[in-house]
Amino acid sequence: MPSFFLLSVPCILVAWMLLASSSSSPDEEKLIRVLVLLPKDNSYLFSLARVKPAIEYAVRSQQENGTCLPGYRFEVIYEDSECGNRALFSLVDLVALKQQKPDLLLGPVCEYAAAPVARLASHWNLPMISAGALATGFSTKTGEYSHLTRVSPAYSKMGEMFLALFRHHKWSRATLLYSDNNQERNCYFTMEGVHVVFQEEAFPMAVHSFDESGRYLDLDEIVRSIQAGERVVIMCASGDTIRNIMLAAHRQGMTNGDYAFFNIELFNSSSYGNGSWKRGDKHDLEAKQAYSSLQTVTLLRTVKPEFERFSMEVKSSVQKQGLNEDDYINMFVEGFHDAILLYALALREVLKYGFSKKDGDKIVHQTRNRTYEGIAGQVSIDANGDRYGDFSVIAMTNPEAGTQEVIGDYYGKQGRFEIRSNVKYPWGPGKLRIDENRVLEHTNNTPCKSCGLGESAVTGIVVGALLGAGLLMAFYFFRKKYRITIERRSQQEECNVGKHRQLREDSIRSHFSAA
Numbered sequence: 131m132p133s134f135f136l137l138s139v140p141c142i143l144v145a146w147m148l149l150a151s152s153s154s155s156p157d158e159e160k161l162i163r164v165l166v167l168l169p170k171d172n173s174y175l176f177s178l179a180r181v182k183p184a185i186e187y188a189v190r191s192q193q194e195n196g197t198c199l200p201g202y203r204f205e206v207i208y209e210d211s212e213c214g215n216r217a218l219f220s221l222v223d224l225v226a227l228k229q230q231k232p233d234l235l236l237g238p239v240c241e242y243a244a245a246p247v248a249r250l251a252s253h254w255n256l257p258m259i260s261a262g263a264l265a266t267g268f269s270t271k272t273g274e275y276s277h278l279t280r281v282s283p284a285y286s287k288m289g290e291m292f293l294a295l296f297r298h299h300k301w302s303r304a305t306l307l308y309s310d311n312n313q314e315r316n317c318y319f320t321m322e323g324v325h326v327v328f329q330e331e332a333f334p335m336a337v338h339s340f341d342e343s344g345r346y347l348d349l350d351e352i353v354r355s356i357q358a359g360e361r362v363v364i365m366c367a368s369g370d371t372i373r374n375i376m377l378a379a380h381r382q383g384m385t386n387g388d389y390a391f392f393n394i395e396l397f398n399s400s401s402y403g404n405g406s407w408k409r410g411d412k413h414d415l416e417a418k419q420a421y422s423s424l425q426t427v428t429l430l431r432t433v434k435p436e437f438e439r440f441s442m443e444v445k446s447s448v449q450k451q452g453l454n455e456d457d458y459i460n461m462f463v464e465g466f467h468d469a470i471l472l473y474a475l476a477l478r479e480v481l482k483y484g485f486s487k488k489d490g491d492k493i494v495h496q497t498r499n500r501t502y503e504g505i506a507g508q509v510s511i512d513a514n515g516d517r518y519g520d521f522s523v524i525a526m527t528n529p530e531a532g533t534q535e536v537i538g539d540y541y542g543k544q545g546r547f548e549i550r551s552n553v554k555y556p557w558g559p560g561k562l563r564i565d566e567n568r569v570l571e572h573t574n575n576t577p578c579k580s581c582g583l584g585e586s587a588v589t590g591i592v593v594g595a596l597l598g599a600g601l602l603m604a605f606y607f608f609r610k611k612y613r614i615t616i617e618r619r620s621q622q623e624e625c626n627v628g629k630h631r632q633l634r635e636d637s638i639r640s641h642f643s644a645a
């Protein structure tokens with residue numbers, strides 16, 4: 131009898147407290163509603179079909195492991211974001227029409243889809259975690275993007291990698307060459323990450339863009355723009371376009387060590403190319419030679435034992451949906467898995483301090499400035515809520531066989547660039563002749579001895595001619611730049627209807643203010 135009494139009192143008390151505490155049922159309180167906003171279209175590396183198995187895997191491992199969030203359940207809702215405004219509409223519809231406010235937003239990845247969702251997330255105090263939204267504009271977390279945490283390295287982190295690489299080589303000027311199409315503008319945002327970092331260092335830059343989706347791509351013009359620019363060339367375009375540019379540069383004799391080419395290829399998938407020169411066509415031999423002066427920047431790959439199981443499961447789920455490809459795991463798939471883990475860790479902390487899942491800002495705060503174990507290795511989020519990036523540089527280490535290997539790695543948290551010790555570095559001393567002051571030297575070495583005029587007159591003429599040429603060039607470039615900017619702007623006005631304007635204009639401002 132006494133034991134029954136002892137047992138039943140706390141039970142009754144608990145039941146009474148639960149009934150009285152709030153109008154929402156205890157079920158509802160321990161239910162974490164996750165809204166995933168990603169495109170259905172499988173041409174995206176981060177389509178729902180590709181990412182869903184990773185999210186399910188993470189949710190399952192969280193629920194199997196009762197120690198992390200005891201009693202909590204996840205309910206995951208998947209909605210098509212279409213890489214556009216559909217993302218915002220899905221969120222609004224869920225809240226306004228179905229009366230269900232999510233506790234966590236995962237995605238969107240596309241910049242123009244993510245921007246309005248991020249604004250609404252801060253307005254409604256909802257944590258938003260994305261493996262995308264990599265543009266530099268999202269780094270400003272004080273205002274409208276306050277609730278966004280990025281679990282993949284943003285483009286500006288890649289910019290920091292280039293800065294470390296440039297410091298390593300003692301370079302301080304660059305040509306940025308990228309493909310841009312006014313749609314999703316991936317390469318534009320990628321290059322912007324480099325531009326912003328270089329601009330802070332006051333590195334002189336030559337910036338050129340082209341539209342590779344156009345019917346006719348003028349490779350000669352691209353090569354001429356490289357020749358008119360700096361000796362270190364950073365490029366972003368599809369794998370095939372990079373190969374065509376390298377072939378054209380090779381034919382102009384620009385692959386003998388006078389230029390250093392870099393290709394940004396973060397996601398290593400069939401749709402972005404795999405950094406290889408090989409295509410099985412008649413240009414393979416030339417391409418192999420050309421690629422000896424090309425280095426590819428990619429994400430540093432790490433794996434650990436659990437990763438194998440994860441990738442097997444994701445692979446079989448994706449295959450069941452009829453997708454057959456080379457690599458099933460990419461940065462986005464990994465990132466969204468790790469996003470669930472990060473949220474669970476943050477929520478656990480918040481609960482410990484006596485807050486609830488409704489305290490979005492508290493949860494967001496807990497996602498920042500922390501390091502945790504992701505599915506493929508350690509994930510470090512900086513105090514601003516952006517993941518530190520680790521990157522690798524791949525180069526051709528054997529020009530005869532054309533083999534490419536990782537030659538160096540950048541560790542973002544430490545800000546350290548390291549050349550791997552066990553590889554033969556292709557650009558040994560004397561092999562790479564990057565002379566950043568080439569143009570200057572030419573003009574200084576103007577032969578004067580044979581000139582019939584007096585030295586001062588020659589100096590005057592040379593200086594005058596240089597000044598004139600400089601002015602003409604300045605005028606020309608100014609006009610050209612100006613025109614490009616205007617064209618961009620007016621094209622934007624047309625195809626921008628409904629897209630996120632401010633992000634775009636911010637980006638443009640930051641991008642072109644140095645031009």
Ligand SMILES: *[C@@H]1O[C@H](CO)[C@@H](O)[C@H](O)[C@H]1NC(C)=O
Nearest residue numbers: 191192194195196197198475
């Ligand atoms: C369960 O979660 C705890 C805390 O996050 C972790 O230390 C532990 O390794 C996890 N166990 C499994 C089997 O995943």
Ligand SMILES: *[C@@H]1O[C@H](CO)[C@@H](O)[C@H](O)[C@H]1NC(C)=O
Nearest residue numbers: 400403404405406408409410
């Ligand atoms: C890279 O892609 C090309 C064609 O896209 C293919 O022929 C080649 O085998 C691939 N190489 C690797 C290492 O995946």
Ligand SMILES: *[C@@H]1O[C@H](CO)[C@@H](O)[C@H](O)[C@H]1NC(C)=O
Nearest residue numbers: 395398404405426428457524
């Ligand atoms: C891409 O993946 C293939 C195999 O999956 C690998 O051999 C190659 O080195 C990778 N390339 C880059 C640029 O990461």
Ligand SMILES: *[C@@H]1O[C@H](CO)[C@@H](O)[C@H](O)[C@H]1NC(C)=O
Nearest residue numbers: 498499500501511512513514
């Ligand atoms: C980040 O966390 C470390 C300890 O984990 C702390 O010393 C540091 O002050 C934190 N930084 C910020 C900006 O909160």
